[in-house]
Each structure stands twice: as C-alpha cells, then as structure tokens.
Amino acid sequence: MSDRHVSFMSALCMGRIEESLIVPFPQMPEGERETVSAVLESIDDLLEGHAEDFRTWDRAGELPADFIDELKEFGVFGLVIPEEHGGLGFGPTAYSRTLQQLGRHDASVAVTIGAHSSIGMRGLLLFGTDEQKARWMPTLATGEQIAAFCLTEPGAGSDAAGLRTTAVRDGDEWVINGNKLWITNGGIADFFTVFAKTGEPGERRNISAFVVTRDTPGVSVGPHEDKMGLRASHTNAVYFDDVRVPADHLLGEEGKGFKVAMQILNSGRTGLGGGCVGGMKRLIEMATAHANGREQFGRPIADFGMMKQKIGQMVVDAYAAESVVNVVNGLIESGNHEYAVEAAISKIFATEALWRTADEALQVSGGNGYMCEYPYERILRDARINRIFEGTNEVLRLFVALTAMNDVGTQLTELASSVRGIFDDPIKGFGLMSDYARKRVTLASGVRGPTFTTLHADLRPQATQFEGGVRTLARAVDRILRKHGKHIIGKQFASKRLADIMIDLFVLASVLSRVSHAIEAGEGDVAQQVHILDVFCGQAIARVEQNAARIDDNDDETLKAVADHALQLGRYAWDNV
Numbered sequence: 001m002s003d004r005h006v007s008f009m010s011a012l013c014m015g016r017i018e019e020s021l022i023v024p025f026p027q028m029p030e031g032e033r034e035t036v037s038a039v040l041e042s043i044d045d046l047l048e049g050h051a052e053d054f055r056t057w058d059r060a061g062e063l064p065a066d067f068i069d070e071l072k073e074f075g076v077f078g079l080v081i082p083e084e085h086g087g088l089g090f091g092p093t094a095y096s097r098t099l100q101q102l103g104r105h106d107a108s109v110a111v112t113i114g115a116h117s118s119i120g121m122r123g124l125l126l127f128g129t130d131e132q133k134a135r136w137m138p139t140l141a142t143g144e145q146i147a148a149f150c151l152t153e154p155g156a157g158s159d160a161a162g163l164r165t166t167a168v169r170d171g172d173e174w175v176i177n178g179n180k181l182w183i184t185n186g187g188i189a190d191f192f193t194v195f196a197k198t199g200e201p202g203e204r205r206n207i208s209a210f211v212v213t214r215d216t217p218g219v220s221v222g223p224h225e226d227k228m229g230l231r232a233s234h235t236n237a238v239y240f241d242d243v244r245v246p247a248d249h250l251l252g253e254e255g256k257g258f259k260v261a262m263q264i265l266n267s268g269r270t271g272l273g274g275g276c277v278g279g280m281k282r283l284i285e286m287a288t289a290h291a292n293g294r295e296q297f298g299r300p301i302a303d304f305g306m307m308k309q310k311i312g313q314m315v316v317d318a319y320a321a322e323s324v325v326n327v328v329n330g331l332i333e334s335g336n337h338e339y340a341v342e343a344a345i346s347k348i349f350a351t352e353a354l355w356r357t358a359d360e361a362l363q364v365s366g367g368n369g370y371m372c373e374y375p376y377e378r379i380l381r382d383a384r385i386n387r388i389f390e391g392t393n394e395v396l397r398l399f400v401a402l403t404a405m406n407d408v409g410t411q412l413t414e415l416a417s418s419v420r421g422i423f424d425d426p427i428k429g430f431g432l433m434s435d436y437a438r439k440r441v442t443l444a445s446g447v448r449g450p451t452f453t454t455l456h457a458d459l460r461p462q463a464t465q466f467e468g469g470v471r472t473l474a475r476a477v478d479r480i481l482r483k484h485g486k487h488i489i490g491k492q493f494a495s496k497r498l499a500d501i502m503i504d505l506f507v508l509a510s511v512l513s514r515v516s517h518a519i520e521a522g523e524g525d526v527a528q529q530v531h532i533l534d535v536f537c538g539q540a541i542a543r544v545e546q547n548a549a550r551i552d553d554n555d556d557e558t559l560k561a562v563a564d565h566a567l568q569l570g571r572y573a574w575d576n577v
C-alpha cells in the first residue's frame, strides 16, 4: 500500500504530471479475478431469466419482495463487506465491475444494491468501530438488513450542510427528530445511516452521523415515490419522530458527520460509474444489432456515415468512461487518500457519457427506440437521475474546479510561508513568488514543460498532445486566479470551464494509461484501442483549447443578462401572436 498523499489533478493544475499515480493502468488484484468472474457469470444467469420482468416491474413501479429475496440468497448484498463478517470483501475495482454487470441488466437492481453498498452501509465500513461492525455487518452481508443513506431533506439537497434534522443527547441516548426525502431503499431498508445536527441550541451546530434501525420506535416511511426512471427501485421519505438510539450508534466522531457523508460519497462513486459503464455496453450491443439488421434505402442503416458516427462515439465514450472509473478504483486501491476530485470527475464523465449513449442508441433505433416494447426509453429514463444524485454534476464541477484552485492557492501561499485557502483569503501577492513566477514563465514559453515519460513509446504523439493540454490547464488556473482571486467562488462560468478542462485531461490521461498497458501487454485488438485514443485525444484537446480560449474571450456577462431578464419576467418575453 502506498502512503502517497498527492492528488493527480492538483499536481496537474500546477503543471506536474504525477504519472506514477496512474501508470501502469490498474488491474484487478489477482486474488479477486477468479471470484469476480464467477460472480459475474452467476449474475448473468440470475438476471437474464428476469429480462421481461424488469419491464413489468418498471411499469408497476416495484421490485417484488420475492425477487429481493433471490438477490439476498445470491449474496449480492455482501459485495463490499469483509469476509470475516460474511461478505465477499470486494475492493473498489471488483465492486465497480460487479455493479457494471448489474447495470447491464437493470438499473433499478443496480441502484438497489449500489445504495446499500456504496452509501447505505459504507459509513459503517469506513468509520464503524470493531464493535459496531461486528454487530451489524453480518446481517447487512446477507441482506437480512438492507441499508439506506439518509442525508437529503426537503430544504437541504445540494446544500446538505443546511439539514434540519436534530439529534439531542439525553443521558446515554440520542433523540433524533427530522424528515429525510427521496431515500433510495427507504421502503425496504432496516439500517439507516442518518445525518443530523448535534450540539445544544444556541451553540454552533455541527452534523453527526448515526445508525438507526427500522425497528426503533418513531421511525416511519412514506409511500414509494412515483418516478420518471428507476421506477422499480424504492425511493421514500423517511421520518424520525423522537427516535431514541443508544450513544454507541454514533458513527465516527461527534460533529464530524459532514466529513463522514462526503467520504462515503467519494468512496462509493465508482460504483455508480461502473453501473453507467455497464449500461453503455448493453446499449452498444442493442444499437449495433439494430443497425446491422435494419435496412433502409436498400442497405443496412449500419452502412450510413451518420449511424457509424453515433456508434463509434458510443464506443469511444464507453472506453473512456471505463478507463477513468478503473483509474479511480486503482487510486483508491493503492491507499492514496487524495482521490476526491478524480472520483468526482469519473462520476461526471460516466454519467454524461451514459446519457449521450442512451440518447444516441435510441436515435439509431428510430421509432422503435421510442416504443415501450423496447428497452431504450426505459434505459434513457433510468439514466437521467445519474446526473442529479450522489452530487449533481453542477455542484461536482464546482467542487472539482474550486478544490483545484484552493490547492494551487494553498501551494502558492505556502511558498509565501502563510497557509491560507482560497476560500478564506485572497491570494496575496503571488505574482511576487519567485518559484511560481519561474514556473509560469516555463509554462508559457513551453521550453521545459510537463512530460509523460512512462507511457509506451508508440504513444509519444498523443502524449505530446496531452502535455500541451497540461500547459494549457496550468495557464488557465493561473489566469483564472489572477483574474478573479477569492471572487472565483461566485464566478461559475469560469469554474465550469476550468472543471471541463480538468475532466477532459483526467479522462485522457486514463485512456493513455490504458492503451499504453494494452500495447505493453500485446493485446490482440490494440490497433482499435489506439483508434479510440486518437479520437478521444483529438476531441478532448480541442475542447480544452476552446475552454481555455473562452476564459478571456466570452459572452458570459451577456448570457447572464439574458438569464436575469427571463428570471425577472418569469417567462419568455416574445410570446406574441
């Protein structure tokens, strides 16, 4: 295990490629490979038999209890629970690969298992004491208890820190009061990880995390929500009315619950990413079968350039998403704790890639794609939520950009021997710092820039393009910091641009690492993988350069004025006859 505490993206923003963090391309640990293969095969056996049921259950809006019992018997609730507590003890790579297989068959099933393992019981896994783990993990592993994660409230969505649920200490107990909204597995869960404000009224109240079990008096659950997608997955409000839990149900430290919540979400993100990749693989199978089989104008539609463009892009997106999810899994697996930004990037990229793929696969299918008889429309509906939950992609973009700028700002202020984050204080006089000034000159002149040295020599042309992108990124961070300083927090157009540059570069770095490994391993289809790299590299670098160029040359203020006008009127202004 490495004890390195370096974020690949934070270094990249300073113009440094920490290549040892992502090269060689991570592989599933040898010991897990065989078990995972067997699990994937059994998942196919179990779920293929239910292909028609998934459609029925989507319409009915419920996964029947006897199917959930089948899942329990199968052992799929114990994926990430250590073997000593009766689970399979899968690491992140194996877990995300398994969710991929579930996502291939049905998103409601993948989300039921994902909400249990990625977020519902992950607080116990990450922060539980030995005693807490021994008490609950065995029943969570068998599915006797299903887990749910209770953070969101009617007034606290993206701004989770604004939650109102309270937990007040009374002797050896905590008394919890509050309402949680849209909780996945809410209707079937017996184990809730609940976030509540602690501390006396009048004091500054911090968040703490608690385990609450369903059988505790005062816990109740609202009706199953009627949703656009993931209709069979249970989503419910969960109410806590004077719920008393013993003091030892506190998870992690009192007052550190926000950190617990964020670490749970970071750590579980590649599960969602894996599910998205599984969905994309399935869509590619469906779209290629349709394109080959459907004839128009006397030829299979697969012969038409615009159909090839769509299918080619689906493959590029799926490969890129799979690469970045695996690289993040590798970062987690290596013991490097600095992966929050990279995990957020993998979530943003994979969820948007699945959305594009679902939309284009439906288009390839024409009118069939729109008919409920075929699964395209269901997959499209199911895919939509991914850009909203586990952190909306907008809020995650802010996190990606602001963390990068905070890290760079902190490194700069460290150079000036006073550590202050960008959130606290303007970056003072960093133009005077000689080290940084030198680096800026180097980056700008391109004399001795960042180098990616450990990739296979055949990939030098693509590595050179990536290095150019890194110089652009470092210059972009510099430019944005100089332009906005601490006011960057209110400059979301600029933050989004920076986040998009970072997303493209991290995904490109992941694809480079993977293709390099494929060449070194002598994989048979490596020429195809190089084609994918070439396409993605061209697309990503073009976007990077365009986003960088728009930092100074943009119409942000004009577009904001258009939005403000509409927001003020509350309607479109030219609705004339």
Ligand SMILES: Cc1cc2nc3c(=O)[nH]c(=O)nc-3n(C[C@H](O)[C@H](O)[C@H](O)COP(=O)(O)OP(=O)(O)OC[C@H]3O[C@@H](n4cnc5c(N)ncnc54)[C@H](O)[C@@H]3O)c2cc1C
Residues within 6 Å of the ligand: 115, 148, 149, 150, 151, 152, 156, 157, 158, 159, 181, 182, 183, 184, 185, 227, 230, 235, 385, 388, 389, 390, 391, 392, 393, 394, 395, 398, 492
């Ligand atoms: C099917 C489903 C399952 C869910 N499962 C769970 C669960 O198991 N547990 C749980 O705790 N929660 C769950 N949620 C809640 C989910 O996590 C929230 O919906 C999500 O965090 C967004 O919150 P919100 O819906 O209140 O949107 P809001 O936070 O109100 O956001 C609305 C819009 O404003 C944007 N926005 C918000 N803040 C900013 C900002 N600072 N800058 C720019 N844009 C911003 C958002 O990106 C979004 O586009 C689930 C939701 C759904 C629909």
